[in-house]
Amino acid sequence: MRNLTMLMDFYELTMANGYFVKGYKDTWAVFDMFYRKNPDNGGYVICAGLEQLIEYVQNMHFSEDDIKYLESKKIFDKGFLDYLRDFHFTGTIEAVPEGTVVYPNTPLVTVTAPVIEAQLMETMLLICINFQSLIATKASRICLAAGDNVIMEFGARRAQGPDAAIYGARACYIGGVNATATAIADINYGVPAIGTMAHSWIQFFPSEYESFKAYAEVFPDTCTLLIDTYDILNSGLPNAIRVAHEVLEPMGKRLKGVRIDSGDLAYFSKKIRKKLDEEGLSDCKIVVSNSVDEYLIDSLNRQGAKINSYGVGERMITSKSDPVFGGVYKLAAVEDTTGSVNGDEKLFIPKIKISENVEKITNPGKKKLWRIYSKETGYGLADMLTLSDEVIDGDGVTPFVDESKPWKKMRFKNVIAKPLQVKIFENGKLVYDIPKLEEIRELVKYQLENTVWQEEQRFANPHAHYLDLSEKLYKIKTDLLSLSESSDQ
Amino acid sequence: MRNLTMLMDFYELTMANGYFVKGYKDTWAVFDMFYRKNPDNGGYVICAGLEQLIEYVQNMHFSEDDIKYLESKKIFDKGFLDYLRDFHFTGTIEAVPEGTVVYPNTPLVTVTAPVIEAQLMETMLLICINFQSLIATKASRICLAAGDNVIMEFGARRAQGPDAAIYGARACYIGGVNATATAIADINYGVPAIGTMAHSWIQFFPSEYESFKAYAEVFPDTCTLLIDTYDILNSGLPNAIRVAHEVLEPMGKRLKGVRIDSGDLAYFSKKIRKKLDEEGLSDCKIVVSNSVDEYLIDSLNRQGAKINSYGVGERMITSKSDPVFGGVYKLAAVEDTTGSVNGDEKLFIPKIKISENVEKITNPGKKKLWRIYSKETGYGLADMLTLSDEVIDGDGVTPFVDESKPWKKMRFKNVIAKPLQVKIFENGKLVYDIPKLEEIRELVKYQLENTVWQEEQRFANPHAHYLDLSEKLYKIKTDLLSLSESSDQ
Structure with a gap:
């Protein structure tokens, strides 16, 4: 110690x-x-x-x-x-x-x-x-705004030092958050850690489709795809749907979710939801993670955004607004x-x-x-x-x-x-x-x-x-x- | 490690x-x-x-x-x-x-x-x-505003966790701050640590004068007194001056400074400066430490405040404004x-x-x-x-x-x-x-x-x-x- x-x-x-x-x-x-x-x-x-x-x-x-x-x-x-x-x-x-x-x-x-x-x-x-x-207070406010939707803490990289990332993840969990991205908080305190991919994964492969396919093959049971690296509606979403149908469904697996980290979250979430539902993927969750806090969640709720889960970063781990x-x-x-x-x-x-x-x-x-x-x-x-x-x-x-x-x-x-x-x-x-x-x-x-x-x-x-x-x-x-x-x- | x-x-x-x-x-x-x-x-x-x-x-x-x-x-x-x-x-x-x-x-x-x-x-x-x-950036802005005046980092208690206090003190020093209150930053990184007394010291004694006298006796060479526990102009300042004349000067020592941590910093600093000068204590520095950042220092400068040294806390160690x-x-x-x-x-x-x-x-x-x-x-x-x-x-x-x-x-x-x-x-x-x-x-x-x-x-x-x-x-x-x-x- x-x-x-x-x-x-x-x-x-x-x-x-x-x-x-x-x-x-x-x-x-x-x-x-x-x-x-x-x-x-x-x-x-x-x-x-x-x-x-x-x-x-x-x-x-x-x-x-x-x-x-x-x-x-x-x-x-x-x-x-x-x-x-x-x-x-x-x-x-x-x-x-x-x-x-x-x-x-x-x-x-x-x-x-x-x-x-x-x-x-x-x-x-x-x-x-x-x-x-x-941080526990901020997290509790964000969870109140989110109601039954899932809140995941994604803040480590913007935390004010290593302790702030670790104790911050602990405090967020106390405040009601469902999970953290920070692995060591799971090891030290049992805060469930989760995570899938960054933009770098998608960029690394010759094409977005190949990157999604590779991920689905390695993680068929926990496949959530990040769809905003190039173009959400014309590239990310169609490629994710193709992987759902062509890679996951033949294995008897389902696409668990799609995530967007940029763009207008209300607008895109509605477009995405509609398309996923049309494709028989109504069980696929929509995750968003750009500048989220209790005020933005309130606003997204009022706009009828179709969001299941929020990745909340800097605005929670630093209590940015105060x-x-x-x-x-x-x-x-x-x-x-x-x-x-x-x-x-x-x-x-x-x-x-x-x-x-x-x-x-x-x-x-x-x-x-x-x-x-x-x-x-x-x-x-x-x-x-x-x-x-x-x-x-x-x-x-x-x-x-x-x-x-x-x-x-x-x-x-x-x-x-x-x-x-x-x-x-x-x-x-x-x-x-x-x-x-x-x-x-x-x-x-x-x-x-x-x-x-x-x-x-x-x-x-x-x-x-x-x-x-x-x-x-x-x-x-x-x-x-x-x-x-x-x-x- | x-x-x-x-x-x-x-x-x-x-x-x-x-x-x-x-x-x-x-x-x-x-x-x-x-x-x-x-x-x-x-x-x-x-x-x-x-x-x-x-x-x-x-x-x-x-x-x-x-x-x-x-x-x-x-x-x-x-x-x-x-x-x-x-x-x-x-x-x-x-x-x-x-x-x-x-x-x-x-x-x-x-x-x-x-x-x-x-x-x-x-x-x-x-x-x-x-x-x-x-934090180094914030500190550098605060030091720019302060010009030749001394900036001391007082933020540990409001830092976002232990690492933020320690690495924050290090970063503030990089940015130009003169000293820290955080002892471990001196031990680990050689950031000069300084400090004198909290309000608790003054409250602990039967009277403010006795608390000042005791401090001057224990620390005759580094005596800066906190003068806002009860009443700056009617109690704190007169008691500090009395200690300067009755306790320190007979030992051949000088009162190094007085500090205020509340009240209108521009108004009080001018009143204090005038009184100290009248008492032959023009070498006694005035230190302030309440909600200071680059914007407040700019404003105090414009008001002609008579301040030699700033203790800067939460607004620097968290970069509160951003x-x-x-x-x-x-x-x-x-x-x-x-x-x-x-x-x-x-x-x-x-x-x-x-x-x-x-x-x-x-x-x-x-x-x-x-x-x-x-x-x-x-x-x-x-x-x-x-x-x-x-x-x-x-x-x-x-x-x-x-x-x-x-x-x-x-x-x-x-x-x-x-x-x-x-x-x-x-x-x-x-x-x-x-x-x-x-x-x-x-x-x-x-x-x-x-x-x-x-x-x-x-x-x-x-x-x-x-x-x-x-x-x-x-x-x-x-x-x-x-x-x-x-x-x-």
Whole structure:
């Protein structure tokens, strides 16, 4: 396994050194990872990437070369470097399971650990969750648009590096995609890999017909032909039909599909469908693969395109229309080392970040994230943040605050409140059964079909999921904000 | 080293199996990698990623697990799987060196090899060149906008996976960035890593002043303070100034900088500059780091912002405004196994891909790429494609064709013509001295200052670099096109 421990921002190391030198080595802190805005102005996000974060945390260690590198900078304390030599994670991580539908400003991952440990994992934690959540979300939108049609992920060549191709294929599968073109994603994660031919296959042979014939002879059971190398309607399609009749049918085989990768997809798909049907090839699928995303699929559907299957490349693997998932990792509380202790429980002082941009103000304290489901419909009505030791009563007892109208007393009735985070690491030990990729994918499907409003799934102006705060948490937040009030604009 | 051999599209494997079964194992082919459009509608691209491609090609091999995986698909020929067991690259690769300024539709990498070998490397070749060229280009644009100001790459957390963070930092350095936040990029590639503190450092302490004081005490020589956690002008800046005077100056040290990561960067930078100057801290730099790219820097310059240094994150590491580099890998020629041979020289039959989209038509044949420089100014006037055995005469002798006005006879005068590709692998052996990263970076700087027109470097509507074809190549292309003429729209 690659040692990616040093894939961290240099400031994690300077801060860690500072905490160490100033005597805070054993002071615990709480960090929350959350994001502020759904990609593509959508209504939800599919959380993903936790398995890779777990691998990173389990493997975190500093090699002698890493230490030497830090020494060469001449700014790090010797005691700190010794501390790094024995470094391993000893804290607790709670997280929303992969495949959970999530919303802005809710903690997807919460790390409670000695401050240095919690700080040093920031960069990789964000890389893991940000990228795969971005891609799983994009894939889920594309699959929603495609309905019952098949979506295949064809993006590796346009992915932002090898990891993006591999983890991107994994995330796309979580989001609902049926298959990938990337062989290694099949080997590593069991994402079914598929593929037939590129234009080069057709060009390689003396004629298009000969190339199709050769392919059909070698792969009679899985023959899908790419028909746009020279001329779709006058060359590619007639040659494919000829191969179906003259090569495959005499073997008792069928032409599985034809693919086009250029031209007007709506226009050509209708022409192709008609011709195939006339030729008794109505079981032959039409596959398209040029600049496809959820918006184009929507448009093709409206135009009555006759497409069975989409190969989706660059626009999914990079989330081209919105390629950054802005997850952040913020300090929420610091251990009160002067205060009294309830048994083993540490006491934490809530911390807030205020910022010049109001949307960047954080929710302070050691918190708990709940989802409130209607008992009647099963739908998720809202998410709710409480202090970590609060319990939500589902029958109208627990009051809460909607920050956009804090003057209004609110209570839920006839609901079930479920905590969303589960324990992943406890005192440095992995206590979580990592689910199979198929289970994660099923979880996504189940939620989108049963617990997430259609209104949150539409592309244009979706319903914004509610996030409420418990009265106690709201009081802590407003108290911290008023403490720092002052202004000079 | 990771074995990324199987990071390939599954269709590379089905095609390879097809070539093998049909008896083309020893037939050579020529593939060109090129792209069609500069990112961000810019005037040029910085080619990058070759070093990682070389590593991939050198390491390409199929493990027993890979073979077992393929066997399990039950569509691959046994002889083909045996062939893969002994696979290693035996062909020739020519490529434009990293850091070269390049333009659309010119071959950046040309692979001449047995068709299976050339085909199997397609996906990783594209991943390596596409991503790093994209990011090096973006970085170079951002550095152009910044002029003499410092650009630091802060993007790891928003990168599309670990490789994107690491190779992205490398590519940004090639493009001209001064430093990275990503420690492992310093260890692996010598990109200088820098960093000081996050908001969490400030929040961790009982007060902002105490956090600044602690940092200054631990890092008196490299103290840059983040001043926007609570309130820039009423808290952050006064506290930083107090630390400069009360903590650093008594030690004979200076406050190196202040950083803001939110708020109106133009407005605050001017206010901060004025106050720092009044306090005798005119050597203290102002660093900003919120949603920066070339367009924002241009705008801040116009507003007279007082900024010394930019931390550039997500908009550079993902090339957010245009996150896909559409490089492709196309068959250009196939060995003529029936034809006669000139000594050791193989004969190649030119191949073309036509497509329904005119811009997707390829340039056929085994070619050579030249850059034509003015003897007078040293500027690159045009690029030119010839057949591989043609030689360009720089004094008006060689006629050529501009495809947009093919009726016009054109000749260059008073120019020097230099081939752009160099030999990387020859008969499977690496014959190229891989340059140091610093040399690649210097090459970029040299070209942008000395050989690339300013008119190609502007952001709005830049001059489109000319690409001409030799008369011979143009004739082959038009002959192949007319061969396939037919239409039914």
